[in-house]
Amino acid sequence: MDGARRFDNRTDAGKRLAETLRERGVEADLVLAVPRGGLPLGRAVADALEVPLDIVVAKKIGAPGNPEYAVGAVASDGSVWRNEVAIDGTRTDEAYVEERREAEAERARRKADRYRGGRPAPDLGGKTVVVVDDGVATGSTVRACLAQLENSDADRVVLAVPVGPPDTIADLEGQVDDVVCLETPANFMGVGQFYANFGQVSDEEAMAYLDDGDRD
Known part of the structure; x- marks a missing residue:
């Protein structure tokens, strides 16, 4: 698989992302996950960085x-x-x-x-925001999510994903302040190929990750 790791599941990928973010000294104020698949990772990253978790939707x-x-x-x-x-x-x-x-x-x-259940969207003014998804292929929805943050008052935006093709990741680097991507395999065919378990995440399961507290 061209040296690319195989993540056990989305939570495993989120924990590995969090470890890399800490190693790189990223100090976030907020994690925004892209539903639905980004929420298990976002929960793991937010818990590890000890910051709130919310969503960005496209x-x-x-x-x-x-x-x-x-x-x-x-x-x-x-x-x-x-x-x-x-x-x-x-x-x-x-x-x-x-x-x-x-x-x-x-x-x-x-x-x-x-997903927010009536809660207001978070105030991004002056904050460092980490955007998390379970991977990118063409990155179309992530690009729209990042466009929303470009139009916000966020001070710094970091995109964190486990895997994506080299050309897409290179393009996305021009849209944010930093990109953390664990794997950029040349033989990329789809995000799911790099997960042992890549089952669909239901809306109910995804929304549950927005609650406070750790999950395994």
Whole structure:
């Protein structure tokens, strides 16, 4: 597997991420996990760094007739990342992108509200924020999440993921103050290949990680 480690599960990956963050001297004020898969890792990182855990939510904008192919993504505050190559390649018109942007932003807002259970979004002003996900492939939703943080008053943003392809990680480095990625295998085919257990995380399970307290 080109030397890439195989994580036992998302919590194991989160603990390894936390260890690396501490080794690199990252002093965070807040961890923001990308639901759903990022929350088990986010819980482990937040507990290790002894800081609060919250979420940052984005939804993919799928291409016309091919919803799995992202022409962009939009965060819950409306911040958007556009995949201009995909937009041009699929000849997607601006009216479609705008229509889907509004619809997916609303879905992201509803998801964020549901996960927080009525709690307000955290104040990011002047804070060092660590954004955690279980890995990136194209990174479309993560890019929209980071766009939201670029539009916030956060002082410093660190992206922490266990694994991602070298080209995506290199691109993301230009969007944040620092990237911590444990593995960047050249033979990357998908995030799940680097986990022994990569089962889907339900909304209920994901929301439970937002409660205080350690979990194994």
